[in-house]
Amino acid sequence: MNKKVVIGLSALAIIILVLIFSTSSDEGVAPQKVSAERGPFEIVVTITGELQAKNKEDITAPPELRQSRSFRFSEIKIQDLVPEGTVVDSGDYVATLDRSALSNRLKEIDDELEKSQQQFLKTQLDTTLQLRSLRDELINLGFELEERQIVVDQSKFEPPATQRQAQINLDRAERNYTQAKHNYKLKEEQAEASMREVAINLSRQERERQDMLDVLSKFVVHAPKPGMVIYHREWSGQKRKVGSSVSPWDLTVATLPDLSVMISKTYVNEIDVSKLKEGQKVRVGVDAFPEKNYTGEVTEVANIGEQLPNTDAKVFEVTIRVNEYDPILRPSMTTSNQIITQQFDEVVYIPLEAVHSDDSLSYVYTAKGKKQIILPGDQNENFIIVEKGIELGDEVYLSLPTNVEKYPVVGRELIPEIKEREAERKRKEEEAKAANEQQVQRPPMRRGGGKMQRQQ
Numbered sequence: 001m002n003k004k005v006v007i008g009l010s011a012l013a014i015i016i017l018v019l020i021f022s023t024s025s026d027e028g029v030a031p032q033k034v035s036a037e038r039g040p041f042e043i044v045v046t047i048t049g050e051l052q053a054k055n056k057e058d059i060t061a062p063p064e065l066r067q068s069r070s071f072r073f074s075e076i077k078i079q080d081l082v083p084e085g086t087v088v089d090s091g092d093y094v095a096t097l098d099r100s101a102l103s104n105r106l107k108e109i110d111d112e113l114e115k116s117q118q119q120f121l122k123t124q125l126d127t128t129l130q131l132r133s134l135r136d137e138l139i140n141l142g143f144e145l146e147e148r149q150i151v152v153d154q155s156k157f158e159p160p161a162t163q164r165q166a167q168i169n170l171d172r173a174e175r176n177y178t179q180a181k182h183n184y185k186l187k188e189e190q191a192e193a194s195m196r197e198v199a200i201n202l203s204r205q206e207r208e209r210q211d212m213l214d215v216l217s218k219f220v221v222h223a224p225k226p227g228m229v230i231y232h233r234e235w236s237g238q239k240r241k242v243g244s245s246v247s248p249w250d251l252t253v254a255t256l257p258d259l260s261v262m263i264s265k266t267y268v269n270e271i272d273v274s275k276l277k278e279g280q281k282v283r284v285g286v287d288a289f290p291e292k293n294y295t296g297e298v299t300e301v302a303n304i305g306e307q308l309p310n311t312d313a314k315v316f317e318v319t320i321r322v323n324e325y326d327p328i329l330r331p332s333m334t335t336s337n338q339i340i341t342q343q344f345d346e347v348v349y350i351p352l353e354a355v356h357s358d359d360s361l362s363y364v365y366t367a368k369g370k371k372q373i374i375l376p377g378d379q380n381e382n383f384i385i386v387e388k389g390i391e392l393g394d395e396v397y398l399s400l401p402t403n404v405e406k407y408p409v410v411g412r413e414l415i416p417e418i419k420e421r422e423a424e425r426k427r428k429e430e431e432a433k434a435a436n437e438q439q440v441q442r443p444p445m446r447r448g449g450g451k452m453q454r455q456q
Protein backbone atom coordinates (compact mmCIF):
# COMPACT_ATOMS: atom_id res chain seq x y z
CA MET A 1 0.00 0.00 0.00
CA ASN A 2 2.76 2.47 0.86
CA LYS A 3 4.59 1.57 -2.32
CA LYS A 4 1.56 2.41 -4.47
CA VAL A 5 1.14 5.75 -2.71
CA VAL A 6 4.79 6.65 -3.35
CA ILE A 7 4.48 5.78 -7.04
CA GLY A 8 1.31 7.80 -7.36
CA LEU A 9 2.78 10.83 -5.65
CA SER A 10 5.86 10.65 -7.87
CA ALA A 11 3.74 10.54 -11.01
CA LEU A 12 1.69 13.50 -9.79
CA ALA A 13 4.87 15.46 -9.10
CA ILE A 14 6.20 14.77 -12.60
CA ILE A 15 2.92 15.92 -14.16
CA ILE A 16 2.97 19.13 -12.10
CA LEU A 17 6.61 19.87 -13.14
CA VAL A 18 5.80 19.25 -16.81
CA LEU A 19 2.86 21.66 -16.59
CA ILE A 20 4.98 24.28 -14.81
CA PHE A 21 7.85 24.11 -17.34
CA SER A 22 5.52 24.00 -20.32
CA THR A 23 3.75 27.11 -19.01
CA SER A 24 7.06 28.87 -18.36
CA SER A 25 8.28 27.95 -21.83
CA ASP A 26 5.16 29.34 -23.43
CA GLU A 27 5.56 32.56 -21.48
CA GLY A 28 9.28 32.82 -22.39
CA VAL A 29 8.63 32.87 -26.14
CA ALA A 30 5.88 35.42 -25.93
CA PRO A 31 6.88 38.12 -28.46
CA GLN A 32 7.61 41.65 -27.30
CA LYS A 33 5.29 44.43 -28.37
CA VAL A 34 6.14 48.03 -29.26
CA SER A 35 3.99 51.02 -30.05
CA ALA A 36 4.21 52.98 -33.28
CA GLU A 37 5.78 56.37 -32.66
CA ARG A 38 5.37 59.71 -34.40
CA GLY A 39 7.97 62.44 -34.72
CA PRO A 40 11.07 63.60 -36.61
CA PHE A 41 12.83 60.94 -38.65
CA GLU A 42 16.30 60.88 -40.23
CA ILE A 43 17.87 58.73 -42.95
CA VAL A 44 21.55 58.48 -42.09
CA VAL A 45 24.55 56.93 -43.85
CA THR A 46 27.27 56.12 -41.31
CA ILE A 47 30.84 55.76 -42.59
CA THR A 48 34.30 55.88 -41.09
CA GLY A 49 36.81 58.47 -42.30
CA GLU A 50 40.20 59.96 -41.63
CA LEU A 51 40.96 63.55 -40.70
CA GLN A 52 43.08 65.61 -43.06
CA ALA A 53 43.88 69.29 -43.39
CA LYS A 54 41.94 70.99 -46.16
CA ASN A 55 44.97 73.11 -47.06
CA LYS A 56 48.60 72.13 -46.76
CA GLU A 57 52.04 73.08 -47.99
CA ASP A 58 54.30 70.40 -49.37
CA ILE A 59 57.87 69.95 -48.22
CA THR A 60 59.58 68.83 -51.41
CA ALA A 61 62.88 67.64 -52.76
CA PRO A 62 64.71 70.25 -54.91
CA PRO A 63 62.52 71.17 -57.89
CA GLU A 64 65.67 71.20 -60.06
CA LEU A 65 65.47 67.41 -60.04
CA ARG A 66 62.42 67.73 -62.27
CA GLN A 67 63.49 70.73 -64.34
CA SER A 68 67.18 70.12 -65.08
CA ARG A 69 68.24 68.45 -68.31
CA SER A 70 71.74 67.86 -67.00
CA PHE A 71 70.79 64.84 -64.93
CA ARG A 72 67.95 62.39 -65.03
CA PHE A 73 66.87 59.92 -62.38
CA SER A 74 64.00 57.56 -61.70
CA GLU A 75 63.91 57.81 -57.91
CA ILE A 76 65.88 59.10 -54.91
CA LYS A 77 65.50 57.52 -51.50
CA ILE A 78 64.77 59.36 -48.26
CA GLN A 79 67.79 58.72 -46.02
CA ASP A 80 66.52 60.44 -42.87
CA LEU A 81 63.21 62.02 -41.82
CA VAL A 82 62.03 63.63 -38.59
CA PRO A 83 59.26 61.74 -36.73
CA GLU A 84 55.74 62.40 -37.89
CA GLY A 85 54.02 65.02 -35.75
CA THR A 86 57.22 67.00 -35.12
CA VAL A 87 56.48 70.72 -34.78
CA VAL A 88 59.03 72.71 -36.79
CA ASP A 89 59.76 76.37 -37.39
CA SER A 90 60.61 77.95 -40.70
CA GLY A 91 64.04 76.73 -41.82
CA ASP A 92 64.20 73.80 -39.39
CA TYR A 93 65.64 70.49 -40.51
CA VAL A 94 63.13 67.98 -41.89
CA ALA A 95 64.85 65.33 -44.00
CA THR A 96 67.98 64.18 -45.83
CA LEU A 97 67.93 62.60 -49.28
CA ASP A 98 70.34 59.92 -50.46
CA ARG A 99 73.10 61.57 -52.51
CA SER A 100 74.56 58.40 -54.02
CA ALA A 101 72.68 58.58 -57.32
CA LEU A 102 73.72 62.18 -57.99
CA SER A 103 77.20 61.71 -56.54
CA ASN A 104 77.93 59.20 -59.28
CA ARG A 105 76.70 61.66 -61.85
CA LEU A 106 78.87 64.38 -60.26
CA LYS A 107 81.95 62.20 -60.76
CA GLU A 108 81.05 61.82 -64.43
CA ILE A 109 80.64 65.58 -64.73
CA ASP A 110 84.03 66.15 -63.09
CA ASP A 111 85.66 63.82 -65.62
CA GLU A 112 83.91 65.58 -68.50
CA LEU A 113 84.93 68.95 -67.09
CA GLU A 114 88.57 67.91 -66.88
CA LYS A 115 88.46 66.77 -70.51
CA SER A 116 86.92 70.07 -71.51
CA GLN A 117 89.62 71.99 -69.65
CA GLN A 118 92.34 70.00 -71.41
CA GLN A 119 90.66 70.52 -74.76
CA PHE A 120 90.44 74.26 -74.09
CA LEU A 121 94.14 74.42 -73.22
CA LYS A 122 95.13 72.35 -76.26
CA THR A 123 93.07 74.48 -78.63
CA GLN A 124 94.49 77.63 -77.08
CA LEU A 125 98.10 76.42 -77.60
CA ASP A 126 97.43 75.19 -81.14
CA THR A 127 95.86 78.44 -82.27
CA THR A 128 98.61 80.49 -80.60
CA LEU A 129 101.37 78.52 -82.38
CA GLN A 130 99.54 78.58 -85.71
CA LEU A 131 98.92 82.33 -85.61
CA ARG A 132 102.49 83.00 -84.52
CA SER A 133 103.78 81.03 -87.51
CA LEU A 134 101.49 82.93 -89.84
CA ARG A 135 102.61 86.25 -88.41
CA ASP A 136 106.27 85.32 -88.97
CA GLU A 137 105.49 84.31 -92.55
CA LEU A 138 103.67 87.58 -93.10
CA ILE A 139 106.66 89.57 -91.82
CA ASN A 140 109.02 87.66 -94.13
CA LEU A 141 106.73 88.29 -97.09
CA GLY A 142 106.76 91.97 -96.16
CA PHE A 143 110.55 91.98 -96.25
CA GLU A 144 110.51 90.18 -99.58
CA LEU A 145 108.08 92.74 -100.98
CA GLU A 146 110.36 95.53 -99.84
CA GLU A 147 113.37 93.84 -101.47
CA ARG A 148 111.51 93.46 -104.78
CA GLN A 149 110.62 97.11 -104.66
CA ILE A 150 114.29 98.02 -104.26
CA VAL A 151 115.21 95.81 -107.23
CA VAL A 152 112.59 97.53 -109.37
CA ASP A 153 113.89 100.95 -108.36
CA GLN A 154 117.45 99.96 -109.27
CA SER A 155 116.52 98.36 -112.60
CA LYS A 156 115.46 101.55 -114.35
CA PHE A 157 118.91 101.79 -115.88
CA GLU A 158 118.80 98.15 -116.98
CA PRO A 159 117.50 96.77 -120.23
CA PRO A 160 113.73 96.62 -120.61
CA ALA A 161 113.63 92.86 -120.18
CA THR A 162 115.43 93.10 -116.87
CA GLN A 163 113.06 95.87 -115.77
CA ARG A 164 110.08 93.75 -116.77
CA GLN A 165 111.36 90.74 -114.85
CA ALA A 166 111.93 92.89 -111.75
CA GLN A 167 108.40 94.28 -112.00
CA ILE A 168 106.93 90.77 -112.33
CA ASN A 169 108.79 89.65 -109.23
CA LEU A 170 107.51 92.72 -107.38
CA ASP A 171 103.92 92.04 -108.42
CA ARG A 172 104.26 88.38 -107.35
CA ALA A 173 105.69 89.40 -103.96
CA GLU A 174 102.91 91.95 -103.48
CA ARG A 175 100.26 89.36 -104.36
CA ASN A 176 101.81 86.82 -101.99
CA TYR A 177 101.89 89.38 -99.22
CA THR A 178 98.27 90.43 -99.81
CA GLN A 179 97.13 86.79 -99.95
CA ALA A 180 99.08 85.91 -96.80
CA LYS A 181 97.57 88.90 -95.04
CA HIS A 182 94.06 87.80 -96.02
CA ASN A 183 94.78 84.20 -94.98
CA TYR A 184 96.02 85.40 -91.62
CA LYS A 185 92.75 87.24 -91.03
CA LEU A 186 90.76 84.10 -91.91
CA LYS A 187 92.97 81.93 -89.69
CA GLU A 188 92.52 84.42 -86.87
CA GLU A 189 88.73 84.26 -87.22
CA GLN A 190 88.92 80.45 -87.40
CA ALA A 191 91.02 80.37 -84.22
CA GLU A 192 88.56 82.66 -82.47
CA ALA A 193 85.67 80.35 -83.48
CA SER A 194 87.55 77.28 -82.23
CA MET A 195 88.33 78.98 -78.94
CA ARG A 196 84.75 80.16 -78.61
CA GLU A 197 83.49 76.61 -79.19
CA VAL A 198 85.73 75.01 -76.57
CA ALA A 199 85.05 77.92 -74.20
CA ILE A 200 81.28 77.41 -74.53
CA ASN A 201 81.66 73.69 -73.91
CA LEU A 202 83.88 74.35 -70.89
CA SER A 203 81.42 76.92 -69.54
CA ARG A 204 78.56 74.46 -69.99
CA GLN A 205 80.46 71.78 -68.09
CA GLU A 206 81.31 74.23 -65.28
CA ARG A 207 77.69 75.40 -65.09
CA GLU A 208 76.42 71.82 -65.03
CA ARG A 209 78.83 70.98 -62.22
CA GLN A 210 77.74 74.04 -60.25
CA ASP A 211 74.07 73.16 -60.78
CA MET A 212 74.78 69.68 -59.48
CA LEU A 213 76.53 71.08 -56.40
CA ASP A 214 73.61 73.46 -55.79
CA VAL A 215 71.14 70.57 -56.02
CA LEU A 216 73.19 68.38 -53.73
CA SER A 217 73.30 71.17 -51.18
CA LYS A 218 69.49 71.06 -51.14
CA PHE A 219 69.41 67.36 -50.33
CA VAL A 220 69.17 68.46 -46.73
CA VAL A 221 65.51 69.51 -46.72
CA HIS A 222 64.24 72.29 -44.44
CA ALA A 223 60.72 73.43 -43.52
CA PRO A 224 59.43 76.31 -45.69
CA LYS A 225 57.26 77.62 -42.83
CA PRO A 226 56.20 76.75 -39.26
CA GLY A 227 53.90 73.77 -38.77
CA MET A 228 53.55 70.12 -37.87
CA VAL A 229 55.27 67.57 -40.11
CA ILE A 230 52.87 64.97 -41.53
CA TYR A 231 54.15 62.17 -43.72
CA HIS A 232 53.03 62.35 -47.34
CA ARG A 233 50.61 59.63 -48.43
CA GLU A 234 51.42 58.07 -51.79
CA TRP A 235 48.85 57.04 -54.41
CA SER A 236 48.98 53.48 -53.05
CA GLY A 237 47.87 54.73 -49.63
CA GLN A 238 51.25 54.08 -47.98
CA LYS A 239 52.93 56.90 -46.08
CA ARG A 240 56.28 58.12 -47.37
CA LYS A 241 58.94 57.49 -44.72
CA VAL A 242 62.64 56.65 -44.32
CA GLY A 243 63.58 54.29 -47.16
CA SER A 244 60.76 55.49 -49.42
CA SER A 245 61.60 57.11 -52.74
CA VAL A 246 60.72 60.41 -54.36
CA SER A 247 60.35 60.63 -58.13
CA PRO A 248 60.46 63.49 -60.67
CA TRP A 249 56.65 63.46 -60.90
CA ASP A 250 56.14 63.42 -57.13
CA LEU A 251 58.86 65.28 -55.19
CA THR A 252 56.87 65.61 -51.97
CA VAL A 253 58.77 64.41 -48.89
CA ALA A 254 56.26 65.48 -46.22
CA THR A 255 53.54 68.09 -45.70
CA LEU A 256 52.78 70.96 -43.36
CA PRO A 257 48.98 70.96 -42.94
CA ASP A 258 46.91 74.02 -42.06
CA LEU A 259 45.05 72.71 -39.01
CA SER A 260 42.59 75.61 -38.93
CA VAL A 261 40.29 73.88 -41.45
CA MET A 262 39.96 70.10 -41.29
CA ILE A 263 38.22 67.64 -43.59
CA SER A 264 37.30 63.99 -43.19
CA LYS A 265 38.24 61.89 -46.19
CA THR A 266 36.15 58.76 -46.43
CA TYR A 267 34.88 56.16 -48.89
CA VAL A 268 31.31 54.98 -49.40
CA ASN A 269 30.17 51.81 -51.16
CA GLU A 270 28.40 51.84 -54.51
CA ILE A 271 25.05 51.08 -52.86
CA ASP A 272 25.00 54.22 -50.70
CA VAL A 273 26.74 56.67 -53.04
CA SER A 274 23.47 57.49 -54.83
CA LYS A 275 22.09 58.81 -51.54
CA LEU A 276 24.88 61.35 -51.06
CA LYS A 277 25.27 64.80 -52.56
CA GLU A 278 27.08 68.04 -51.81
CA GLY A 279 25.67 70.20 -49.05
CA GLN A 280 24.29 67.41 -46.86
CA LYS A 281 24.78 67.90 -43.11
CA VAL A 282 27.01 65.55 -41.16
CA ARG A 283 27.49 64.67 -37.49
CA VAL A 284 31.19 64.08 -36.98
CA GLY A 285 32.74 62.16 -34.11
CA VAL A 286 36.40 61.50 -33.38
CA ASP A 287 37.26 58.06 -32.03
CA ALA A 288 40.11 59.44 -29.92
CA PHE A 289 37.75 61.84 -28.14
CA PRO A 290 34.31 60.19 -27.92
CA GLU A 291 33.01 62.97 -25.69
CA LYS A 292 33.56 65.52 -28.48
CA ASN A 293 30.91 66.21 -31.12
CA TYR A 294 31.33 68.24 -34.29
CA THR A 295 29.26 69.16 -37.31
CA GLY A 296 30.22 69.01 -40.93
CA GLU A 297 29.04 69.22 -44.51
CA VAL A 298 29.59 67.07 -47.59
CA THR A 299 31.69 69.12 -50.01
CA GLU A 300 32.53 66.56 -52.68
CA VAL A 301 31.28 63.17 -53.87
CA ALA A 302 33.37 61.38 -56.49
CA ASN A 303 31.65 60.55 -59.77
CA ILE A 304 33.96 57.64 -60.53
CA GLY A 305 34.57 54.69 -58.25
CA GLU A 306 37.94 53.22 -57.40
CA GLN A 307 39.28 50.05 -55.91
CA LEU A 308 41.17 50.42 -52.66
CA PRO A 309 44.29 48.29 -52.07
CA ASN A 310 43.62 44.77 -50.78
CA THR A 311 39.86 45.03 -51.44
CA ASP A 312 37.57 43.86 -54.22
CA ALA A 313 34.65 46.25 -53.73
CA LYS A 314 34.37 49.52 -55.64
CA VAL A 315 34.11 52.62 -53.46
CA PHE A 316 33.58 56.33 -54.04
CA GLU A 317 35.58 59.02 -52.28
CA VAL A 318 33.59 61.49 -50.17
CA THR A 319 35.00 64.69 -48.66
CA ILE A 320 33.41 66.17 -45.53
CA ARG A 321 34.40 69.60 -44.20
CA VAL A 322 34.43 69.91 -40.40
CA ASN A 323 32.75 73.19 -39.40
CA GLU A 324 34.40 73.69 -36.01
CA TYR A 325 38.06 74.39 -35.20
CA ASP A 326 39.56 72.45 -32.33
CA PRO A 327 43.33 72.44 -31.60
CA ILE A 328 43.16 68.81 -30.45
CA LEU A 329 42.21 67.61 -33.93
CA ARG A 330 45.14 66.10 -35.80
CA PRO A 331 45.55 64.60 -39.28
CA SER A 332 45.06 60.82 -39.57
CA MET A 333 42.62 60.66 -36.63
CA THR A 334 39.72 58.27 -37.28
CA THR A 335 36.28 59.82 -37.56
CA SER A 336 32.76 58.42 -37.51
CA ASN A 337 30.56 60.38 -39.91
CA GLN A 338 26.77 60.29 -39.86
CA ILE A 339 25.62 61.85 -43.13
CA ILE A 340 22.00 62.97 -42.94
CA THR A 341 20.59 62.16 -46.38
CA GLN A 342 16.90 62.86 -45.59
CA GLN A 343 14.88 64.45 -42.78
CA PHE A 344 11.16 64.17 -42.06
CA ASP A 345 9.33 66.40 -39.59
CA GLU A 346 6.36 64.29 -38.48
CA VAL A 347 6.01 60.66 -39.56
CA VAL A 348 4.85 57.38 -38.02
CA TYR A 349 7.63 54.81 -37.65
CA ILE A 350 8.27 51.41 -36.08
CA PRO A 351 11.34 49.16 -35.62
CA LEU A 352 12.54 47.26 -38.68
CA GLU A 353 12.23 43.95 -36.80
CA ALA A 354 8.45 44.37 -36.66
CA VAL A 355 8.04 44.43 -40.45
CA HIS A 356 7.69 41.19 -42.42
CA SER A 357 7.38 40.72 -46.16
CA ASP A 358 5.69 38.23 -48.43
CA ASP A 359 5.40 38.46 -52.22
CA SER A 360 6.35 42.18 -52.34
CA LEU A 361 3.84 42.96 -49.58
CA SER A 362 4.92 44.29 -46.20
CA TYR A 363 2.88 43.67 -43.07
CA VAL A 364 2.99 43.66 -39.29
CA TYR A 365 1.26 41.60 -36.60
CA THR A 366 -0.73 43.85 -34.30
CA ALA A 367 -1.59 43.34 -30.65
CA LYS A 368 -5.24 43.30 -31.77
CA GLY A 369 -4.63 39.95 -33.47
CA LYS A 370 -4.47 41.26 -37.05
CA LYS A 371 -2.00 40.68 -39.89
CA GLN A 372 -1.91 44.29 -41.06
CA ILE A 373 -0.68 45.13 -44.57
CA ILE A 374 1.26 48.41 -44.54
CA LEU A 375 2.61 50.90 -47.06
CA PRO A 376 6.27 51.29 -46.03
CA GLY A 377 8.35 54.38 -46.66
CA ASP A 378 12.02 55.21 -46.22
CA GLN A 379 14.07 53.52 -43.55
CA ASN A 380 17.26 54.02 -41.59
CA GLU A 381 19.44 51.55 -39.74
CA ASN A 382 16.87 50.77 -37.05
CA PHE A 383 13.42 52.09 -38.01
CA ILE A 384 11.10 52.32 -40.99
CA ILE A 385 8.42 54.87 -41.85
CA VAL A 386 4.87 53.53 -42.19
CA GLU A 387 2.89 55.78 -44.54
CA LYS A 388 -0.36 53.82 -44.32
CA GLY A 389 -1.65 50.84 -42.35
CA ILE A 390 -0.99 51.77 -38.73
CA GLU A 391 -1.36 54.91 -36.65
CA LEU A 392 0.39 56.49 -33.69
CA GLY A 393 0.16 54.26 -30.61
CA ASP A 394 -0.79 51.05 -32.44
CA GLU A 395 1.01 48.10 -30.86
CA VAL A 396 2.87 45.62 -33.08
CA TYR A 397 4.94 42.53 -32.36
CA LEU A 398 8.70 42.60 -32.87
CA SER A 399 8.72 38.93 -33.84
CA LEU A 400 6.26 36.34 -35.05
CA PRO A 401 3.58 35.65 -32.46
CA THR A 402 2.17 32.18 -31.83
CA ASN A 403 -0.65 30.89 -34.02
CA VAL A 404 0.03 33.44 -36.80
CA GLU A 405 -2.15 31.41 -39.15
CA LYS A 406 -5.17 32.50 -37.09
CA TYR A 407 -4.45 36.23 -37.65
CA PRO A 408 -6.85 37.63 -40.27
CA VAL A 409 -5.31 39.76 -43.03
CA VAL A 410 -6.48 43.38 -43.12
CA GLY A 411 -5.50 46.35 -45.25
CA ARG A 412 -6.01 44.75 -48.67
CA GLU A 413 -7.16 48.13 -49.99
CA LEU A 414 -3.49 49.23 -49.93
CA ILE A 415 -2.38 46.55 -52.42
CA PRO A 416 -3.12 48.56 -55.64
CA GLU A 417 -1.09 51.53 -54.35
CA ILE A 418 1.74 49.22 -53.28
CA LYS A 419 1.86 47.59 -56.72
CA GLU A 420 1.77 50.98 -58.42
CA ARG A 421 4.75 52.16 -56.39
CA GLU A 422 6.65 48.96 -57.10
CA ALA A 423 6.06 49.38 -60.83
CA GLU A 424 7.25 52.99 -60.66
CA ARG A 425 10.39 51.91 -58.80
CA LYS A 426 11.21 49.27 -61.42
CA ARG A 427 10.61 51.75 -64.24
CA LYS A 428 13.08 54.22 -62.72
CA GLU A 429 15.65 51.46 -62.21
CA GLU A 430 15.34 50.41 -65.86
CA GLU A 431 15.69 54.02 -67.03
CA ALA A 432 18.79 54.48 -64.91
CA LYS A 433 20.26 51.22 -66.20
CA ALA A 434 19.57 52.21 -69.82
CA ALA A 435 21.18 55.60 -69.27
CA ASN A 436 24.29 53.96 -67.81
CA GLU A 437 24.53 51.52 -70.72
CA GLN A 438 24.18 54.37 -73.21
CA GLN A 439 26.94 56.28 -71.44
CA VAL A 440 29.24 53.23 -71.59
CA GLN A 441 28.52 52.59 -75.28
CA ARG A 442 29.01 56.23 -76.29
CA PRO A 443 32.16 56.45 -78.48
CA PRO A 444 35.14 58.25 -76.95
CA MET A 445 36.00 61.77 -77.95
CA ARG A 446 38.93 62.43 -80.27
CA ARG A 447 40.65 65.62 -81.25
CA GLY A 448 40.50 66.71 -84.85
CA GLY A 449 40.55 69.98 -86.73
CA GLY A 450 40.95 71.95 -83.54
CA LYS A 451 37.60 70.64 -82.19
CA MET A 452 36.50 67.69 -80.12
CA GLN A 453 34.81 65.12 -82.40
CA ARG A 454 33.29 61.71 -81.79
CA GLN A 455 34.91 58.72 -83.42
CA GLN A 456 32.78 57.23 -86.19
